[in-house]
Amino acid sequence: MTTADGLQSLDALDCGSRIRSRRLSDGVVTLVVDASGLSAAERNKLEAELTSAARAIEGVKDIRIALTASQPRRTLIAVASGKGGVGKSTLSTNLAIAIARTGKKVGLIDADVYGPSQTRLLGSDEKPTADDKKLNPVEAHGIRFLSLGQLVSTGHALAWRGPMASGALAQLIEANWGDAEILVVDLPPGTGDVQLSLIQKSRPDGAVIVSTPQALSLIDATRAVDLFGKMSVPVIGLVENMSGYTCPHCGEQSDPFGSGGAEEAAAAMGIPFLGRIPLDSALREASDVGTPPAASGGPQSEAFEAIARKLMASLETSSADEHSPVEEMADASRR
Structure with a gap:
């Protein structure tokens, strides 16, 4: 194979569009190749294919391949609550899936170190593999996810101090997320070390706060809003969970946790609702068996889809404006 034909053969490979420069000088083939978004296994395969093609070129004595990768700009959304038991993890799961159903590539991080639940909610016990000391997320229901629940035995308590928990979160965020455009982070309840580490090291693009309508939950939700406000992280909005119950037998509507409290609190703090x-018992049953309602597209998914649409609209607005309405609302919450 002649030199000219050989160099053209490199471009003819499936990976040809990734080749940024190619040169043959004194018997040495030098290639600069864009490997952005590829896993370690895919990078190895790409390098092997190029090496094999380059060896077929007449007069080649040595092959040098430089794989480069640009870090994709990902939108990081923190889902938080001031207290436990408000359904934050269920919302995180279904919100991530609802966003993915809009066409976005989404990753979900279960950062609830002491009470990981995403393996149950997503119905997957698959263990993540690792390449180059980085974890490879597992796929389920159209999203990729990582959870400490994949790495520890069921029911095993993690007696970790703050630095260990923060280090575990860093490994989950720095995993091989590939071309994921949005990462949804399911934070533990409260305003402690894990939240501070996420904010300081990864700087979320925004936070979604989850609360039930009752006053006690709203007090803690206000603290969560205050934390993100003090750390200059825009609060995208507040979600009211466990909001009203319709009896499946008589159809009567009741409000065991109150009604409208979160919407009133959001208005008082100047953040979106x-x-x-x-x-809903159907939501609870589906979650318990690992079939998130948002993945089905049925009636149970409508509320999650509506929240996902509002969230995406806020993100698009904030990216279009240097000082977005979301940021203005975050400023208002700090005043």
Whole structure:
């Protein structure tokens, strides 16, 4: 094979569009190749294919391949609550899936170190593999996810101090997320070390706060809003979970946790109200068996889809404006 034909053969490969420069000088082939978004296994395959093609070129004595990768700009969304038991993890799961159904490539991080639940909610016990000391997320219901629940035995308590928990979160965020455009981070309840580490090291693009309508939950939700406000992270909005219950037998509507409290609190704090998730036994049953309602597209998914649409609209607005309405609302929450 002649030199000219050989160099053209490199471009003819499936990976040809990734070749940024190619040169043959004194018997040495030098290639600069864009490997952005590829896993370690895919990078190895790409390098092997190029090496094999280059060896077929007449007069080649040595092959040098430089693989480069640009870090994709990902939108990081923190889902937080001031207290436990408000359905934050269920919202994180279904919100991630609802966003993915809009066409976005989404990753979900279960950062609830002491109470990981995403393996149950997503119905997957698959263990993540690792390449180059980085974890490879597992796929389920159209999204990729990582959870400490994949790495520890069921029911095993993690007696970790703050630095260990923060280090575990860093490994999950720095995993091989490939071409994921949005990362949804399911934070533990409260305003402690894990939240501070996420904010300081990864700087979320925005936070979604989850609360039930009752006053006690709203007090803690206000603290969560205050934390993100003090750390200059825009609060995208507040979600009211367990909002109203319709009896499946008589059809009567009741409000065991109150009604409208989160919407009123959002208005008082000057942040958007993203919507309500009803208290529904069907939602609980689907979550328990690892079939998130948002993945089905049925009636149970409508509330999550509506919240996802509002969230995406806020993100698009904030990216279009240097000082977005979301940031203005975050400023208002700090005043």
